Amino acid sequence: MANVGIVLISHSPKVAEGVKDIISEAVSNVKVIPAGGTEEGGIGTSAPQIQQAIEEADSGGGVLLLYDIGSAGMNAEMAVELADKKDCYVADDIPLVEGGYVAAVEAGMERSLDEILTSLRSSFLSGSKE
Amino acid sequence: MEMKTEQAVAWIEKANALIQSNKEYLTELDQAIGDGDHGLNMSRGFQEAEAKVSGTDYDTVADVFKDVATVLMSKIGGASGPLYGTAFLKMSMTVKDKDPVTEANLADAVEAALNGMKQRGKAEQGEKTMIDVWHPVADFLKNGQNVQADKLEETAERAMNETKDIVATKGRAAYLQERSKGHVDPGSTSSFYLFQALADVWKKGE
Ligand SMILES: Nc1ncnc2c1ncn2[C@@H]1O[C@H](COP(=O)(O)OP(=O)(O)OP(=O)(O)O)[C@@H](O)[C@H]1O
Ligand SMILES: [Mg+2]
Numbered sequence: 001m002a003n004v005g006i007v008l009i010s011h012s013p014k015v016a017e018g019v020k021d022i023i024s025e026a027v028s029n030v031k032v033i034p035a036g037g038t039e040e041g042g043i044g045t046s047a048p049q050i051q052q053a054i055e056e057a058d059s060g061g062g063v064l065l066l067y068d069i070g071s072a073g074m075n076a077e078m079a080v081e082l083a084d085k086k087d088c089y090v091a092d093d094i095p096l097v098e099g100g101y102v103a104a105v106e107a108g109m110e111r112s113l114d115e116i117l118t119s120l121r122s123s124f125l126s127g128s129k130e
Numbered sequence: 131m132e133m134k135t136e137q138a139v140a141w142i143e144k145a146n147a148l149i150q151s152n153k154e155y156l157t158e159l160d161q162a163i164g165d166g167d168h169g170l171n172m173s174r175g176f177q178e179a180e181a182k183v184s185g186t187d188y189d190t191v192a193d194v195f196k197d198v199a200t201v202l203m204s205k206i207g208g209a210s211g212p213l214y215g216t217a218f219l220k221m222s223m224t225v226k227d228k229d230p231v232t233e234a235n236l237a238d239a240v241e242a243a244l245n246g247m248k249q250r251g252k253a254e255q256g257e258k259t260m261i262d263v264w265h266p267v268a269d270f271l272k273n274g275q276n277v278q279a280d281k282l283e284e285t286a287e288r289a290m291n292e293t294k295d296i297v298a299t300k301g302r303a304a305y306l307q308e309r310s311k312g313h314v315d316p317g318s319t320s321s322f323y324l325f326q327a328l329a330d331v332w333k334k335g336e
Contacts, residue, residue, distance in 0.1 A: 070209055
């Protein structure tokens, strides 16, 4: 089974690229695709752009999407609907940088999408109940 | 009224005109309680939406709405992109195969749009978002027989003004907590323009 792919969604293209850079230092066998900014490269997010990133990140093991603030979560969900794939999930309320790093490391250890999501939730959402 | 493709296109043209002439105002509202991009987002989105629908021949109103949804979704770039995109997508699905679109169909479409937006934004009425305008408008259209355009506009306008006293619990303004009070919500204002434009097209068809 192929590794889970990761999509990093930020309002800023630089942030999305930067988080990918941080991850790439430690993980090389996982597809990590940044999807930052609007279609014009401005501050914001774009569902079609995220959808494209999902396609690129998918190598058969599923795709996990992480996002920063505001509309990013909405556009992430919209993109998942547009992509119409199973095994494609938005990691709700998980911090982009730390969560993205943890997710990529675990994907590199061939953990499944479910395992990674469970691990993210227990690391970052400990205060809230599931 | 009945809506055919001409009226649907006219709606978008009128909405775009209102948004372009109030672009600065929408920006000011969003600067007060958000990140200041709502004027730009809406002006870019509706400019492109108008360009798309004005230059295309349509067979059905559903096709007009579908194109509007696609353009808004990809061009707006802020929260209002997925929200208005979802609204027009739901309206398109609701009026599929309806020709012309009757008042009752339109009421169903606006209700479906509202439900789609609530789901997309995980928001309810009273959180100081555009839902606060769509909700009473949907109720108004649903309950009325021979709905009058003026009343439609009034309903949207009143709802927009009422967002001023609400403390935001969704969107960027929610980070300001109590300080979000005393300002009208930017998205509710652009939604008012949308319904003002609809009322205008409606009057011409009466
Ligand atoms: N969760 C939500 N549910 C419903 N409406 C919302 C939500 N979040 C924001 N809105 C509406 O969107 C409007 C702001 O739209 P705008 O285009 O400025 O996006 P934004 O908030 O700046 O997006 P982003 O967070 O991506 O920067 C608000 O005034 C509000 O009416
Ligand atoms: Mg804004």
